[in-house]
Amino acid sequence: MQQLTVGQMAKLNHISEQTLRLYDRIGLFSPAHRGENGYRYYDIKQSALLDIIQYMKSLGISLKDIKKQLEGRDLTMIESALREKQRQTEEEIKRLKTQRRALERTIESFSRYRSAPPDGTLQMEYIGQRQMYVVDTRVNFYDYDFEHYENSLRRLQDSLVKDDLPQIYFCNAGTILNRENFLACKFYSTRLFVFVDREFVPESLTTTVPAGNYACIYCDDFYKEKAYISRLRAYINEIGYEVCGDYICESIADIPVAKTDSRGMYLRLQVPVRFR
Amino acid sequence: MQQLTVGQMAKLNHISEQTLRLYDRIGLFSPAHRGENGYRYYDIKQSALLDIIQYMKSLGISLKDIKKQLEGRDLTMIESALREKQRQTEEEIKRLKTQRRALERTIESFSRYRSAPPDGTLQMEYIGQRQMYVVDTRVNFYDYDFEHYENSLRRLQDSLVKDDLPQIYFCNAGTILNRENFLACKFYSTRLFVFVDREFVPESLTTTVPAGNYACIYCDDFYKEKAYISRLRAYINEIGYEVCGDYICESIADIPVAKTDSRGMYLRLQVPVRFR
């Protein structure tokens, strides 16, 4: 019978010596014999057990649980553990797919920020259909300051958590102002939103923003919004269009780069229009 | 300016107080002010930074790295970190998909074990096409004992690692004996394999086992193989078939349930046949 030292066994099984010693100490996997010198001597046949341990570990099962499963020597227990793991894996894949999309969105947001027109730019843009997750805060943003907006974002976060949605990074949030209020110069908006992906959020929780032509003005300061809205309205009249939907204040980038501990905002104020 | 205590800030941002204190201690995220009483006072506007931290954390970036990124305040650095994370996510999804399949295989193996015919059963079976990953050990298994087989499995594992393949649990491994040797009663086999999935292993690394009718005999002991091969051959002659391909000794379940620290093997010895 071949006697393997800890180093040989480690190499043979692609595991570190330290780890084998650890497994011995916690009683998960011990050498077949101990020499009088204290050396650990393993039997190659023990590899079979180590295989299972490594396999279960690769499934993310804790050493404690692996030990329990193996001590039980209960096949059905191991099997149900595997089934449970299968379920978890399925979920994890789903989570990662969401994450992948979130990353895409954020990176998009960065590039949008980099290539965005300068502050004050007025232009027409065709924007495709979007989905938003909306929360009505019942408080008028225009009556309060930036701090209140932050507060409201927290509320939106609460809401996302409650609806069991992944916590999206707020790189694409904003507020909605009714068409009527926009036209009447009445600054009254209580609705806050984040843009979301249709595939990851149940349709019942989202609102669709129709595709179409939007009159847009870019804005680098939260506090300039009111003034820029006026310019936007003037622009629309000037080019002979009419407003055909709700106004949106979209933050297209929202990165605290400065030392101010506040958001480094870049807004795209927009309203859907059509030829009169 | 609203001053938030640690508890309020925690609730607002769905994070624990402990964690906020931890972040303060490691200098990742500190309160705007400290009261004379030592209390931490946060500014709601700091939530923006916490958002980013939470976001980066959700991507699995370590706190240390997050700190570094944010201290740099370098947008392009953050962006490239995100891109790196995107790559990692992609890989992780791939890994999990492989894991999902491996789990399926193992669970399959359990149920195959449970429903397998008793030791000694002889029968014809139609078996679909399979892919195998083969290693030639250049040593004849039949000249050595079970220990040597274990040793060879380690070699197979080395090979899998070298080829950058996921470490499949050896629940479906075996050996191949040439048709000629099988017919000549010459026990000479040096090739070891595991069955793999086409989708997860490059085709260049796999060997296809054709679909077809196989004469099979079930065997619960490694050491009975030679005797059972004779019975298999006799059976094939008896029913008037002829061997049309290589013999395979497939371990259909391989679970160390017993206290022996060795594999609890269940073998399906098989050889493709056709009507003479």
Add this chain to the structure above:
DNA sequence: TCTTGACCTTATACCAAATATAACCTTTAT
């Protein structure tokens, strides 16, 4: 004004699953 309870502070320990180090012993090869 006192007390109570909620909330804050720090320091310390704990968790998993290793990895790293120090201090020391054994084996093997030169």
Add this chain to the structure above:
DNA sequence: ATAAAGGTTATATTTGGTATAAGGTCAAGA
């Protein structure tokens, strides 16, 4: 004989928190 390689133990470090103890602060009610 000596040195290198490899073995032993015990202890500390890592990560991202959570848990606990011992104590300080604050606001409300009696």
